[in-house]
Amino acid sequence: MSKKDLQTLKGFRDFLPGQALxxxxxxxxxxxxxxxxxxxxxxxxxxxxKEILSGKYGEESEKLMYQFKDRGERDVAMRYDLTVPxxxxxxxxxxxxxxxxKRYQIAPVWRADNTQKGRYRExxxxxxxxxxxxxxxxxxxxxxxxxxxxxxxxxxEFIIRLNNRKLLDAILKNMGLAKxxxxxxxxxxxxxxxxxxxxxxxxxxxxxxxxxxRKELFEILNLGLEGADDIEKKLMDYEGAxxxxxxxxxxxxxxxxxxxxxxxxxxxxxxxTGTIFExxxxxxxxxxxxxxxxxxxxxxxxxxxxxxxxxxxxxGVDRLLSALxxxxxxxxxxxxxxxxxxxxxxxxxxxxxVVKDLRDANIKVDFYYTPDKLDxxxxxxxxxxxxxxxxxxPDEAKNAEATVxxxxxxxxxxxxxxxxxxxxxxx
Numbered sequence: 001m002s003k004k005d006l007q008t009l010k011g012f013r014d015f016l017p018g019q020a021l022x023x024x025x026x027x028x029x030x031x032x033x034x035x036x037x038x039x040x041x042x043x044x045x046x047x048x049x050k051e052i053l054s055g056k057y058g059e060e061s062e063k064l065m066y067q068f069k070d071r072g073e074r075d076v077a078m079r080y081d082l083t084v085p086x087x088x089x090x091x092x093x094x095x096x097x098x099x100x101x102k103r104y105q106i107a108p109v110w111r112a113d114n115t116q117k118g119r120y121r122e123x124x125x126x127x128x129x130x131x132x133x134x135x136x137x138x139x140x141x142x143x144x145x146x147x148x149x150x151x152x153x154x155x156x157e158f159i160i161r162l163n164n165r166k167l168l169d170a171i172l173k174n175m176g177l178a179k180x181x182x183x184x185x186x187x188x189x190x191x192x193x194x195x196x197x198x199x200x201x202x203x204x205x206x207x208x209x210x211x212x213x214r215k216e217l218f219e220i221l222n223l224g225l226e227g228a229d230d231i232e233k234k235l236m237d238y239e240g241a242x243x244x245x246x247x248x249x250x251x252x253x254x255x256x257x258x259x260x261x262x263x264x265x266x267x268x269x270x271x272x273t274g275t276i277f278e279x280x281x282x283x284x285x286x287x288x289x290x291x292x293x294x295x296x297x298x299x300x301x302x303x304x305x306x307x308x309x310x311x312x313x314x315x316g317v318d319r320l321l322s323a324l325x326x327x328x329x330x331x332x333x334x335x336x337x338x339x340x341x342x343x344x345x346x347x348x349x350x351x352x353x354v355v356k357d358l359r360d361a362n363i364k365v366d367f368y369y370t371p372d373k374l375d376x377x378x379x380x381x382x383x384x385x386x387x388x389x390x391x392x393x394p395d396e397a398k399n400a401e402a403t404v405x406x407x408x409x410x411x412x413x414x415x416x417x418x419x420x421x422x423x424x425x426x427x
Contacts (some may be wrong), residue, residue, distance in 0.1 A: 033149040040101075090304065106317075128146065161260055341368055343391070354390060362421075
């Protein structure tokens with residue numbers, strides 16, 4: 001097999017130890033915040049019956065699903081997101097779940113999308129959802145939990161873009177668009193950031209929206225709304241405006257202030273019914289949204305046969321990490337604090353005892369398995385970003401000592417082997 005063949009599929013990636021550890025740390029912090037907000041973990045299968053996923057995302061998204069026949073000739077698909085499988089779970093286990101059901105899930109999803117900066121075909125989502133409540137407080141809690149998780153990651157400034165799908169529907173309906181055309185218009189508006197206002201105006205013209213109506217529409221979409229009072233003053237005739245105003249007030253009460261009301265925000269998925277939001281990094285706009293979500297009151301009902309309100313949101317960790325890498329805000333450290341060097345075969349028993357003692361002191365320890373030159377072992381430690389090495393030669397062994405060298409400063413110190421772990425912690 002040639003070296004050219006030794007590569008991953010386009011849009012798929014390997015994560016070497018430093019990257020994998022950084023990702024684990026991110027997941028750990030996000031998970032802790034979600035639990036603090038009262039969300040419970042859920043896991044679902046990678047594969048679903050195709051009919052479970054089909055018809056839930058819209059035509060454009062449907063084309064991006066990985067789907068095939070399994071060995072039993074069943075039509076199956078890899079999960080496209082974590083929301084539709086959640087809706088299936090709620091319908092399947094509705095008698096076993098306490099409502100409202102607050103869940104989080106951190107897992108990979110797959111989309112056969114065009115790859116670009118920060119956009120992959122296999123990527124992780126970190127979701128929080130509240131099922132069984134129509135309260136706007138639930139919408140606010142989802143947004144607040146995601147904002148708290150991003151804050152926990154020491155992100156630079158991020159902005160939450162807020163809108164309401166009912167409000168957008170009402171604005172488009174007021175423009176004279178038929179109900180069937182409104183969905184297409186929303187899909188066109190959703191591409192504003194990608195193709196620009198001029199191209200969106202052209203697409204809206206093809207849907208039958210005249211020049212004056214297009215002008216009027218963009219005047220509304222570009223309104224600079226400052227807060228709840230502004231929404232009520234300028235948009236109260238439209239359905240959904242009251243919900244948006246209430247959401248803004250709750251977020252402010254909870255100290256979430258870094259939001260912007262954006263009437264041009266559409267969110268492309270067809271299942272949204274109310275609140276919609278996206279979170280962006282102003283310092284890395286090329287990555288688009290790093291989180292987003294909204295209310296989807298009809299989706300669970302497709303499986304359960306009865307309406308069940310729901311709201312949720314998701315952090316796209318892979319896109320987020322790509323942005324943080326570019327901004328040089330993430331450090332890929334390896335796991336070990338100390339390398340115990342192996343210089344003499346006769347001292348192996350002593351080395352292994354020191355390794356055990358250090359691990360018992362909760363120090364992360366690596367051991368060089370076979371005796372070798374010290375210089376080679378120091379290079380190994382440097383390559384693995386290990387800060388300290390423990391060196392025990394015949395002289396140190398004779399006095400039950402160890403030389404501890406700090407590879408960052410070059411300084412070294414002789415210490416007694418007994419209590420070595422505590423002494424290293426002090427350095």
